[in-house]
Amino acid sequence: MSPKDVSSGSKSSTGAFTPARILVIIIAVLSIVFIAENTEEVEVRLIVPLVTMPLYVWLIVMFLAGMACGAYVFRRRTK
Secondary structure: OOOOOOOOOOOOOOOOOOHHHHHHHHHHHHHHHHHHHOOOEEEEEOOOOEEEEEHHHHHHHHHHHHHHHHHHHOOOOOO
């Protein structure tokens, strides 16, 4: 007896554009647009010093910090 193919013939969401990936792309594009629209100077207090920089710089820094935290929390552990 030969083993039977148990895979289904229907299309599944295993391609390059799954619904989750499309959602991530949409959120990333909206984040970039939001950052690009907010370019005025703002003052931010970092514990003690008061730092004045364009808002888009702070938004990019917080975006990267969030991505780093997410990557750390959801990283795949090797066995």
